[in-house]
Amino acid sequence: MNQKNEKVCIMGLGNIGLPTAHYISKHYPTIGYDIKEQAILKAHQTGIPATSNPTQADIYVIAVNTYFRNNTPDMSAINSCCQNISQLNPDALVCFESTLQVGTARKMANTHNLKYIAVCPHRWWEEEQTEHGVKQLRVLGTLNNESLNKAQQFYNTLQIPTHIVSNIETAEATKIAENAHRYVQIAFAEELKIIASKNNLNFDEWRAAINTKWNTALLEARDGIGKECLPKDTAFLASLAQDTELLKGAMKTNDNYVQQFVTKTKNS
Numbered sequence: 052m053n054q055k056n057e058k059v060c061i062m063g064l065g066n067i068g069l070p071t072a073h074y075i076s077k078h079y080p081t082i083g084y085d086i087k088e089q090a091i092l093k094a095h096q097t098g099i100p101a102t103s104n105p106t107q108a109d110i111y112v113i114a115v116n117t118y119f120r121n122n123t124p125d126m127s128a129i130n131s132c133c134q135n136i137s138q139l140n141p142d143a144l145v146c147f148e149s150t151l152q153v154g155t156a157r158k159m160a161n162t163h164n165l166k167y168i169a170v171c172p173h174r175w176w177e178e179e180q181t182e183h184g185v186k187q188l189r190v191l192g193t194l195n196n197e198s199l200n201k202a203q204q205f206y207n208t209l210q211i212p213t214h215i216v217s218n219i220e221t222a223e224a225t226k227i228a229e230n231a232h233r234y235v236q237i238a239f240a241e242e243l244k245i246i247a248s249k250n251n252l253n254f255d256e257w258r259a260a261i262n263t264k265w266n267t268a269l270l271e272a273r274d275g276i277g278k279e280c281l282p283k284d285t286a287f288l289a290s291l292a293q294d295t296e297l298l299k300g301a302m303k304t305n306d307n308y309v310q311q312f313v314t315k316t317k318n319s
């Protein structure tokens with residue numbers, strides 16, 4: 052348990068927030084907060100006290116949804132949490148563990164007068180929770196030195212290793228670039244499969260041959276780039292500048308691939 056007995060509130064008790072709450076509760080008195088009754092119930096059933104009312108704490112860990120909707124990042128759930136924190140305890144350490152569009156954490160600090168901000172996004176992978184769950188190397192960026200001291204103490208107590216970057220924007224941008232990198236790699240495999248189908252090449256044989264080269268690791272082309280994180284984070288990154296043709300092309304390739312290989316298979 053931490054020496055000062057600081058209380059931690061986890062905001063958002065979904066795929067990421069609930070395991071995070073379980074992990075943190077081994078080190079700090081922990082309470083969960085969510086707007087969905089079902090999430091609160093699940094937290095209670097698994098031993099995490101939880102509430103639908105924002106609650107006083109010394110440290111807030113934000114793990115709510117973020118979206119890309121109508122061609123724009125939607126950070127409204129993040130904003131709502133920060134609004135609550137500013138009323139309850141603006142001196143708290145606020146750790147953003149959700150995936151943010153670049154610039155969000157600073158905007159939240161300025162809008163809601165929050166003093167201590169850390170951005171420490173998850174790299175959580177459901178299928179390998181021991182190696183790639185809550186406790187794994189994460190990138191940490193903070194608003195100022197005081198935030199860094201507080202955040203380092205928090206993540207050290209949790210025994211979560213951190214790679215520290217010099218500002219919050221770099222931490223935000225790292226998370227979305229990691230997922231966009233993966234997106235582009237998969238889209239390249241999909242593009243080769245499209246080319247193979249048009250040129251009478253066997254994609255699996257072609258891929259295996261390509262991968263005999265020492266510096267090549269071509270991924271599989273499976274069912275299109277699904278789930279939420281990769282498409283959303285790639286869209287966040289692509290929206291940061293006008294000339295992001297590679298990212299836009301990768302998204303188009305994935306759409307073409309899904310239409311050609313996935314939808315067709317489903318309909319046949």
Ligand SMILES: NC(=O)c1ccc[n+]([C@@H]2O[C@H](COP(=O)([O-])OP(=O)(O)OC[C@H]3O[C@@H](n4cnc5c(N)ncnc54)[C@H](O)[C@@H]3O)[C@@H](O)[C@H]2O)c1
Nearest residue numbers: 063064065066067085086087090115117128131149150173
């Ligand atoms: N799922 C993953 O594998 C993964 C991995 C890395 C990062 N992330 C990021 O983590 C964040 C959360 O993802 P998730 O998969 O846990 O989502 P989720 O939908 O499983 O859970 C989000 C929870 O937040 C709650 N919530 C929404 N708005 C709220 C508000 N205003 N106040 C309180 N609670 C609110 C929802 O009711 C829900 O229970 C996202 O930003 C996501 O991109 C997810």
